Amino acid sequence: MAIKNINMAKVFSSANTKQSLRLVCDYIDADELEVNPENEIIYGKLNIDDLKAEIIRSGGVKNPIEVIKKDEKLIIISGHRRQLATLQAFNEGKLSSKKVPYFINDTIKSLDDEKMAIIGRNTQREKDFKTRFNEITILTEILSKEVQNEKGRFRKNIADRIGISEAELQRYWDYNKFCPEIREAVEDENSTLTFSKAAELRGLSEEEQQKALEIIKQKDDISTRELRNLKKSIKEGYNVEDLNEDYSPKQEDGKKDTPKPKNDKLSKSTNQDNIPNTVTNPKIKTIENSIENDNEDIELSAIETCLSVLNTKKNELDTLLNTIKDDDKGLKMLATIDYLDKLIAKCEKDLDIKLERGNINENNREGDI
Template sequence: MADKKKGFDLNSLLNTKSKGAAVQAEGPAQETENAFSVVMLDVEDLMPSKDNFYSTENIDELAAAIELSGCIEQNLVVKPEAHGKYEVIAGHRRRLAALKLVEEGKEEYRKVPCRIKKESDEIRDRLSLIFTNATARQLTDWEKVKQAEELKEVLTEYKKALQEENKDKPKEERERIGRIREIVAQMLNTSTTQVGRMEAISNNLSQEFKGELEKGNINISTAHELSRLDEEGQKKAYEQYEEKGELHIKDVKPEEKEEITDEQAEKAQEAIKDAIKGEVNRAVFKAKENVAAVERTLRKYFSKSFQGKKFDGGKYIYRFQADGITIIDTEKWGNFLIDYSDLAEIVVLMIENNQLSYDDTPEEVQEEETGEETEEETAGEVDAPQEAEAEAQEEESEPLPGQQDMSDYPEYVPEPQEKGLDFTKWIKEKYGMAQYTLIGKEVRAVIASELEANKGKPLCPAEWENRITNALSVWVMRKTAEYQKYLQG
């Protein structure tokens, strides 16, 4: 079996050298002895890092724990600055706890153990800050969001450096750099879906609600649902919050829905690549900076479309509908629905990661009519509707889950009449298509209606057959009645 192509992973980050940005050791917590020296430094000579976004509240408990143990047992990590000062890379809460004890007159805590980092680069320092806090204690929801945001920013800078270094290498080698969201999820020991929610909060949540999240007044689930509202929607929600003094997820989103799995998101991406082309592609790229605008664009182009299309070798079928996109697994007889708000987030992520390309194919320009037509051109125009009808019939005849082979249905013909067209020819004349094509269209309408009514929940094959058979019975009765009126008229 061939080796699976490796992506841009944690080992790549921690072991690969790059110009001006690469990390040169095994990781922030595994420095070589030559890179560090441990000394006792005056706590008042230590300055907080400008990159620290973690909470420094509730220091009293930590100070009490230090006093109980008699010392600070875990070294701070610092780097030299001007005038004999040091910037703290890791250990901001320990620094504040020591300062508190000194202010209380307990001078024995003035000197704190510090590992002085002799060699330093910005990316490595920021990673060290994140990793130290990510594992040291339980983080607040706000800290988790900021942590993911900071880590994404750091990794994006690192990735750009690697891309610059590898720009002359083959495409396959450059693609090993991989996807930022996957690396963030790996480093923070969470799912890519959860990282996506944090990104939505960072990018779309109003400043008022970000402040409430930071204070702990709303949780991350509520914040994510709020981030999916447009500016006006969040403004109204905040007015409601101020009036009631609280806000829960049920106030923002009454009905719970199942989380999108990474596998479902992957299948949605494949469907998106196939569906978003031409005009809709350009409209999506125009709105790419705003998830809500992308959602509106998708609804505009797809919400009234119920046409199904196969992908992934025919194993799956996707269909846009009023609520979102339904993806059907034809082998397992199951399906799932991704609503337009989640779909918009997936589309924006794909654009960010260059997984969805801008479609610059020019629109076909219709030639102006000159009024002078050759006999050959006129003949071509006469044939065109027939060709278009044939193509439409061929497209309509593509089977869907639950649809049987229409050739299994006997051609229905009423009792022979002495005058007028027979039933089959009457159908052709009235609807411009063959009887089997019309039956197929009816079956598709039933399937689309059932999928919408069941909100993507699968029906067993027997139930599909029962509902389709009932629909066809009604159809035959209705068409027979129409045909009888035709004969009598």
């Protein structure tokens, strides 16, 4: 029986446009289609509860299942959940037929093609850390065989196929650099150390990672700010009594501790009068004061204003990041925070250069424009 009114745009949303498919669409009993073992390796056990309810309401599967023909068998490329949901609903007596629409993709020739097609058809699904890591590991292995891929284009190619940013992709690649204990904690469902939080520890040696993990295990939960302070304390040799506060310099022999100024990038926001805290750097005035001072250097005022806005937005995202449980969303926000850090560093450098040139000093002395 021929199929009409199929949403083929959805079926081919992630197909390679350079390939042309010879479509043979028809209906078949769902149990005549075989599960692709590569799909289980990548995605593990399938959750079909929501999909099954939708298929029951619709009276069956509407979008065709994509298959390949191998050794006279029809192997599923895209539609494992649709097949399983149909069979369960039929066995429960909630569907009158177990037939599903399908088509054969005859352009997939190799196992690598199969793996890439399976991943490519699943870009819209919600992914946990392990699933996303499996996808990236497989694509990296396959695409690294293409010698013509330059490093930058290679990274972009994989990021585009997965549907994530290059910054997020780099974090997944860096996961392999974590010590076994960190990886075990991230993959433990009962652990509070998620992948997006663990990403803050990148750059530490294996010994330093283990030291950080010992401190993390002593806490019921740990915020992103605390992890950043912890990393700096380990990397730069600071003593940390309260990770939620900024650290003080480590005492040197024969010298007293010198209090370290609050880190502007990590300063807490105040809830007083529900007004966000502005940047505490003494070089930086509030936006209102910068604009209202007619004698202020215009360029310096612009730099200070940008720096204040950037720091305020970064502090807001830092606070919001601690409330996010989904790793993919957390990594996207981390990528945004990383970019804000770069902009802040550039503004601070421009501010220092401006002050050093003597156009205006910290006592608001008017200079040449």
